[in-house]
Amino acid sequence: MKTKGFIFDLDGVIVDTAKYHFLAWKKLANQLGIDFTEHENEQLKGVSRVRSLEKILSWGNKTISQTQFSELMEAKNNDYLQYISAMDTQEILPDVPRVLNTLKGLEQSIALGSASKNARAILERVNLKHHFNAIVDGNDVSKAKPDPEVFIIAAKLLNVNPEDCVVFEDSVAGVKAANAANMVSIGIGNSAILGHAKHVFNDFTEISNAFIDSLISK
């Protein structure tokens, strides 16, 4: 059987940390007098921490000093770290362990491709780190999604050609990055938002082992 590369995003794909990013960004935005709803949050999914704060400030027409910018980023991350320090295996999204175990059983290569600088700590907290042959996160890239860099590095580390890689992503920017990398993009979430992905599923419970087989034999 052919070995393909399966690259997983983290937030919103393996664990639902999107809700913690939302709470932490909302607190910060509201303190600055800027509206922050699920609509704004959607636009920050898969987007780096620096770029996220830049976007929030532009929505509120705010300009701040570099020092203040750094302080706000640190405050947001400290709030976020509080939330993730309480995470456990119950926060793994449905059927993620089944898909990881199925891929392992089929001797496929598995990587993480996340924008988060906290990715390794989160994988350790939910006890999934050992499933990954390679981990690429926000500390390893110079260009954020939708740039394909994160997935290209993951494919290199797995020693698999980009066109033989499959990416699971919940964000608009992440699906764009996977497409730009010439990989098979699989959107996890709402098809109205992720319509540019090759396939879209609400979650992993909809991804059958037969579908996984079909991705490998393609």
Ligand code: B16
């Ligand atoms: P951090 P992903 C992304 O992770 C999140 O979707 C995004 O909302 C967040 O701002 C970004 O990580 C940076 O995270 O502040 O922890 O470095 O979806 O690419 O796994």
Ligand code: MG
């Ligand atoms: Mg994500």
